[in-house]
Structure formats: C-alpha cells, structure tokens
Amino acid sequence: MFLNRIFDLISYQISEYDKEIALAFKENEVWVTYSSREVKKIVDNLSLAFLNAGISGGDKVAIISQNRPEWNFIDLGLQQIGAISIPMYPTITSEDFRYIFEHAEVKMIFVGDEEIYEKAKNVAGERKIYSFLKMKGVNFWKDFMISGENGDLELLENSKFKVKSDDIFTIIYTSGTTGRPKGVMLTHHNVLSNVLAVSDTFLLEKGKHRVLSFLPLCHIYERTGSFCCLYMGLSIYYAESLEKIGDNLKEIKPQGFNTVPRLLEKIYDKIVSKGYELSGIKKSLFFWALKLGHKYDPGKDQGAWYNWQLKMANKLIFSKWREALGGEVLQINSGASALQPRLARVFWAAGIKICEGYGLTETSPVVSVSICNYDEIRIGFVGKIIKDVEVKIAKDGEILVKGPNVMQGYYKQPDMTAEVLQNGWFHTGDIGELDGEYLKITDRKKEMFKTSGGKYVAPQVIENKIKESNIIDQVMVVGENRNYPAALIVPSEEGLKEYCRHKGFPFTEMSEMIQKPEIVAKYDRVIEDMNKYFAKWETIKRFKLLSDPWGIETGELTPTLKLKRKVIMSKYEKHVDSIYNS
Known part of the structure; x- marks a missing residue:
C-alpha cells in the first residue's frame, strides 16, 4: 500500500496487522481499548462531523488535552479533510491560549478536562469548545462525533483525495524558553518521511509489541512516535499520569517507550535512594554494581574479570531494575535534551537499552538516532543521521540540517523563517560535531x-x-x-x-x-x-x-x-x- 498522507497509516495498519488493541487508556480503573477498525470508524465519523460543522481544508482546530485516544481521533479526523490541527500544551497560560487562538485563527477547540476547559473558556471568544470528559453544560466530543455517523462516505473519500502529501497538517507552537511561541508548519510528507526512516531503527516486533506513552502528544517527539506505532502495528497504552508511570509499566509490561533525560534522571535517583535504604551486604552489593555500571562501555570489551562481575551484578541487582520497568523493555528512546553519559552507561550495563536521538520540532523531529545494539551504540553521541537527511557543521559549530523532514516555515513569520532556513539548510541553533555518520551535541548556540x-x-x-x-x-x-x-x-x-x-x-x-x-x-x-x-x-x-x-x-x-x-x-x-x- 502506498503511503502518501499520515492518515493513510490507519488503512495500512488494518491491512497489515488488523490490531485488536491499537490504542488503550485507563478510565475508572479499567483499560478501555480500541481496535484498528474501531479507530478507523471513529476517525471517519469525526471527519464527517467536521465537514457537517463547516470545517474544511485549511481551517484550524485546537487540541488541548493530556494523552488519550480521543487526542489521536481528533488529529486524524482533521487530517482526512485537509484541516489543520493546532496542538497545545495544557500547562501553558491562558494568555498563551489567547495568543495562539488568535494567531492561528482557530475555529474550534477540543479540551481534555474541566481545568483546561475553564482556562480556555475565558479566552476562547465565540469559538465552540468540546470536551473529552462529560461535563454539565459543556459540549461532549461523542455527541459531536455522532453528528457524522450517517454522513456521506463518498464525500469523505473526495475530501481525502484532495489532501496532498505537501499539505500542512499541523502547526505546532513551540513552547520556547522566552517570548511568544512560534508556529512550526509541518506537512504530511515532513512527518511521514520521519516515520518511515525512524521505524527501521526500532527493536520492537511489528504487529506484536506494546509501548507505554506518557510524553505529551502535543510535542512532535511523542506524536511522530505515535505515528510510528501506527505504522509498525504496535499497541499504544497511555499512562494514567506521570505519577503512575511506575504502576503502569508493571501492569502493561511494554517493550518500549519514549522519554526525556530528566525523567531518566528521576528514575535513576529513585533507584539510588532505595539503595541507600539498604544495609549490610545488600547495600554493599548495590553500590558495587552501580560502580561497575558507571564504567561500562557497550562497544568495549573490558576483559573476562569485568564481564564476570557485570554478569553477577545483572543477576543480583540489575535484574530488579528491569523488573521495575515491567521486565520486558527492549528499547527506551531518549530525546529533547542531552542525556548524561553516566546514566547511559549504567542503564546499558543493566541491560536497559537507552537509545539517544536528536531532533527539533522544525525537523519533524528526528535528525539522528542511535541504533539500539551493542556494536553500534556510542555513549555521548546522539546516533547516526537518519535516511535521506543531510547534516553539516557550520564554521561556528552550528548544526545545519537539510531533508524531507524540515518544516515549511513559521506561520505568519516570514522574517523569522528566513533567519533559520537559508539555501535549503535549517539552522538548528545547536552546537555539535560529526564523527563520520555519528553526531554529538555540545550545547545550544543561544545558551552559550x-x-x-x-x-x-x-x-x-x-x-x-x-x-x-x-x-x-x-x-x-x-x-x-x-x-x-x-x-x-x-x-x-x-x-x-x-x-x-x-x-x-x-x-x-x-x-x-x-x-x-x-x-x-x-x-x-x-x-x-x-x-x-x-x-x-x-x-x-x-x-x-x-x-x-x-x-x-x-x-x-x-x-x-x-x-x-x-x-x-x-x-x-x-x-x-x-x-x-x-
């Protein structure tokens, strides 16, 4: 099947895997699941509902919610009619809500819960708001979806046919560190090229394995990851909250997940704090294993004595680390910022493969990714440049990127676009080095x-x-x-x-x-x-x-x-x- 638009992945998953569980989310202590075919039916009904509501190609609709299947449904439903999603962080201020609503010319808003609704309501103006939770006096998303259930499927097919690979499907307002957020315009081709290139680097088995998702879907890192799962036929389980990740890991026993270094630091610190609570021989063994882990290098044989000790450390200590992650994790992808080399070493020593990658919202997002095996992993590097993407280092050390994953520009900001897109090269603002195909990040240009x-x-x-x-x-x-x-x-x-x-x-x-x-x-x-x-x-x-x-x-x-x-x-x-x- 030829994949031209992101929403083509729905039909592709059905034809290749026909998943019994494509998406899952816990409600009232029970996992609610959706099959591939149920996802398609809901998304089609939503597309027709949007058409009935007067939303058409190029119109903007905001999604402000924590991770849940409804997020995906709205996103894919908009894609099929050529409308543009505006994903937003629930945690930003109401003034940022107002700015994005107005700057993006948002016509409709979908929110995740009452708190987000109250924040959005005050700055939404005449825009209609729908909620993923049933609340008194608030439009419910399922009622909206029902309005499309008896719609004209031929009309929908015509709308889908009109959507082209180079059409913008989302505008992502980057959180930034200061000032007003910039709207990054990404096309179907931008992100789909990234999905196809990155999926080849996964250890997870297509059509069979599970992932736990907890990074925000409004960030392109997790969103492109969700499209990868759709393409690979992986079941996505959305974590209940950051506080319950540990419980969900043990419950779901995923083979993989995406994370950021800060969360890995917290996991590590929690493990070490439990080590301090031990006493006697158990405490000595724990810190003996930790010391071995800090010296580990996946690509280096450190001799029979070290290898024997590490084997014992894995049996006595590190096996418990893997159990805490559900016991079946094959690959953890780390991105968004630099990972401490010390953490990478100790997790790899523990048989927990942390695959560091690099990218930006403007690059859909992946530029480089670590191949998750002992022969190719290099601690301190963010992996190899992915297929069809070019990278070069400017004279001042800045990383420049060219490829099908590079954004179309910043929405309504041609001057800012011209600053970062020059002669086909995107100027990342990051400082780095290339060693053959391997990329190392040394710092942010603007942070130096x-x-x-x-x-x-x-x-x-x-x-x-x-x-x-x-x-x-x-x-x-x-x-x-x-x-x-x-x-x-x-x-x-x-x-x-x-x-x-x-x-x-x-x-x-x-x-x-x-x-x-x-x-x-x-x-x-x-x-x-x-x-x-x-x-x-x-x-x-x-x-x-x-x-x-x-x-x-x-x-x-x-x-x-x-x-x-x-x-x-x-x-x-x-x-x-x-x-x-x-």
Missing part, C-alpha cells in the same frame, strides 16, 4: 555565553556533569559578562537526607538546611571535585543553593523539562547578583 574575560562557556555540558552528584537535583550555570561562571543549585532532597543520615545531622526543612555551614561546605566540596573536569575558565567559582525545585507549573521548565534560562535568571536575579556582589 561569554565571560567578561572573553571566554565562551557551554553551560549544558557543565550542568550535566554537576548533576552526577546524588545530592544535586537541578543546576543552572550563569556568568554571562561576569568575571567567572557560577551556579544556581537545587539540592536533591532524597540525596541530602541520606547524606545527613550518614553524618548524623538532623534533616529539617530544605530552606533551613541550605543555610547550614556544614551543608554549604559539603556542596563546596562537590563543586570543587567536579571542577577538575572543566577548563580553567569553565570552573564554577561560587554557587547559590535554592530550596524550591524548578517545575513546569512554576514556569522554570518547558513541558519537555528543559530549563527556561531567561525565566530563571529573571526570577533569581537577586540571588545571582548576590553571588557576584558579596
């Missing part, structure tokens, strides 16, 4: 800063190293136009509690602990130890401990858990000034 002494500092590399300490949860390196780099540090509560137990210090409140001289002295020693890995001009001379963690809701992190550096700088301006003025 120059000290007053004229030296350039790449903060992300330094931050990832510092976060290797078990008493540090989050860190941001500062120092633009200052004499030296410094850092804002959010301690790890679990790590600090364990340190206090070990030293016999009573742990009270975090706000009190970070003021204690003996605690500050401990962080001094950690930073001093980390500084040996950096060039002289990169070393952290001073730091400030903060009691409150950074989050999405509080505005310091993007929805994919990256630092909003300018927001943090603005919020903690006095703290930064105190570092340099005292």
Whole structure:
C-alpha cells in the first residue's frame, strides 16, 4: 500500500496487522481499548462531523488535552479533510491560549478536562469548545462525533483525495524558553518521511509489541512516535499520569517507550535512594554494581574479570531494575535534551537499552538516532543521521540540517523563517560535531555565553556533569559578562537526607538546611571535585543553593523539562547578583 498522507497509516495498519488493541487508556480503573477498525470508524465519523460543522481544508482546530485516544481521533479526523490541527500544551497560560487562538485563527477547540476547559473558556471568544470528559453544560466530543455517523462516505473519500502529501497538517507552537511561541508548519510528507526512516531503527516486533506513552502528544517527539506505532502495528497504552508511570509499566509490561533525560534522571535517583535504604551486604552489593555500571562501555570489551562481575551484578541487582520497568523493555528512546553519559552507561550495563536521538520540532523531529545494539551504540553521541537527511557543521559549530523532514516555515513569520532556513539548510541553533555518520551535541548556540574575560562557556555540558552528584537535583550555570561562571543549585532532597543520615545531622526543612555551614561546605566540596573536569575558565567559582525545585507549573521548565534560562535568571536575579556582589 502506498503511503502518501499520515492518515493513510490507519488503512495500512488494518491491512497489515488488523490490531485488536491499537490504542488503550485507563478510565475508572479499567483499560478501555480500541481496535484498528474501531479507530478507523471513529476517525471517519469525526471527519464527517467536521465537514457537517463547516470545517474544511485549511481551517484550524485546537487540541488541548493530556494523552488519550480521543487526542489521536481528533488529529486524524482533521487530517482526512485537509484541516489543520493546532496542538497545545495544557500547562501553558491562558494568555498563551489567547495568543495562539488568535494567531492561528482557530475555529474550534477540543479540551481534555474541566481545568483546561475553564482556562480556555475565558479566552476562547465565540469559538465552540468540546470536551473529552462529560461535563454539565459543556459540549461532549461523542455527541459531536455522532453528528457524522450517517454522513456521506463518498464525500469523505473526495475530501481525502484532495489532501496532498505537501499539505500542512499541523502547526505546532513551540513552547520556547522566552517570548511568544512560534508556529512550526509541518506537512504530511515532513512527518511521514520521519516515520518511515525512524521505524527501521526500532527493536520492537511489528504487529506484536506494546509501548507505554506518557510524553505529551502535543510535542512532535511523542506524536511522530505515535505515528510510528501506527505504522509498525504496535499497541499504544497511555499512562494514567506521570505519577503512575511506575504502576503502569508493571501492569502493561511494554517493550518500549519514549522519554526525556530528566525523567531518566528521576528514575535513576529513585533507584539510588532505595539503595541507600539498604544495609549490610545488600547495600554493599548495590553500590558495587552501580560502580561497575558507571564504567561500562557497550562497544568495549573490558576483559573476562569485568564481564564476570557485570554478569553477577545483572543477576543480583540489575535484574530488579528491569523488573521495575515491567521486565520486558527492549528499547527506551531518549530525546529533547542531552542525556548524561553516566546514566547511559549504567542503564546499558543493566541491560536497559537507552537509545539517544536528536531532533527539533522544525525537523519533524528526528535528525539522528542511535541504533539500539551493542556494536553500534556510542555513549555521548546522539546516533547516526537518519535516511535521506543531510547534516553539516557550520564554521561556528552550528548544526545545519537539510531533508524531507524540515518544516515549511513559521506561520505568519516570514522574517523569522528566513533567519533559520537559508539555501535549503535549517539552522538548528545547536552546537555539535560529526564523527563520520555519528553526531554529538555540545550545547545550544543561544545558551552559550561569554565571560567578561572573553571566554565562551557551554553551560549544558557543565550542568550535566554537576548533576552526577546524588545530592544535586537541578543546576543552572550563569556568568554571562561576569568575571567567572557560577551556579544556581537545587539540592536533591532524597540525596541530602541520606547524606545527613550518614553524618548524623538532623534533616529539617530544605530552606533551613541550605543555610547550614556544614551543608554549604559539603556542596563546596562537590563543586570543587567536579571542577577538575572543566577548563580553567569553565570552573564554577561560587554557587547559590535554592530550596524550591524548578517545575513546569512554576514556569522554570518547558513541558519537555528543559530549563527556561531567561525565566530563571529573571526570577533569581537577586540571588545571582548576590553571588557576584558579596
């Protein structure tokens, strides 16, 4: 079957796999599932309902919801009539809602729950809002779908025929780190080319395996991943929430899932904190295994003695890690930001294959991906450039990308489009290196800063190293136009509690602990130890401990858990000034 548009994947899945469970979501403690044929029927009815409601090719419809099958239904239903979806993060502000509604000229809105509805209602104007949950006085999505059940299927087929591969099917407003979001225009061909190229790198068996989905579908990373699953005939189970991922992993026993480094850091920190709770020989074995894992290199044979020890560590310790992930995981894909090499090593040592990739919303998103086997994985790299995509490194180190996955531009922003699309090459804003086919990311071009002494500092590399300490949860390196780099540090509560137990210090409140001289002295020693890995001009001379963690809701992190550096700088301006003025 020839695949020309993304929605062609529905018929393709039916013809190739005819899945009994294509999508699943837990409601009232019960997994509600949808077969391939049920998905097609619902999507067709929605397409006809949209046509009945006057939505046609080029019209924009917003989707604001947590992950659930209805998200996919609306998205695919719009695609079949040539309408354009506007996916939005539920966590952004109502003012951002207003801006996107108006800038994208949204005609209709679908929301996931009451909280999102209330936020959207206040800025929606005359736009009609439908909810995925049944709420009093609110239009219900199923009632909307029913309006298309007796529609003209020939009319739908005509609408589908008119949709071309190069038509824009979505405009994704990037969360960004500052300023107004930009609307990235992606075509069917952009994303479908990515799906076909990336699916060849999966270890998962087509038509049989399961994945757990918890990254937001409004981000192109998880959305393209869902299209990959549709193409490969993989059953998608949507996690109940981030808090219940652990429970869902054990329940579903997936063979794969997508994640971001921040969540892997949290998984690792939780594992280590449980290690600290052990005693005697069990605790000794745990940290013996951890030490072995930190030395691991998938592509290097470290000798019979090391290999024997690692085999024992897997039997005694790491097997429990795999059980915590459901016991059947073959592949975990990590993207959106840089993964600490230390974490990659220890997870691979534990038989948990973390395949790091690289991409951007503007590239649909994948540019490079790690081949998930021991012969080809290279720790510290983000894999090989995917099929049909070209990458070159500019003189200043910036990564430039050309290929069928590159966006059409930013919606209504030709000047900004011209800045990043030059002579067919997309300027990513990331700094990197190529070693043959392998790509390494060193930092964000816009995040690099120059000290007053004229030296350039790449903060992300330094931050990832510092976060290797078990008493540090989050860190941001500062120092633009200052004499030296410094850092804002959010301690790890679990790590600090364990340190206090070990030293016999009573742990009270975090706000009190970070003021204690003996605690500050401990962080001094950690930073001093980390500084040996950096060039002289990169070393952290001073730091400030903060009691409150950074989050999405509080505005310091993007929805994919990256630092909003300018927001943090603005919020903690006095703290930064105190570092340099005292």
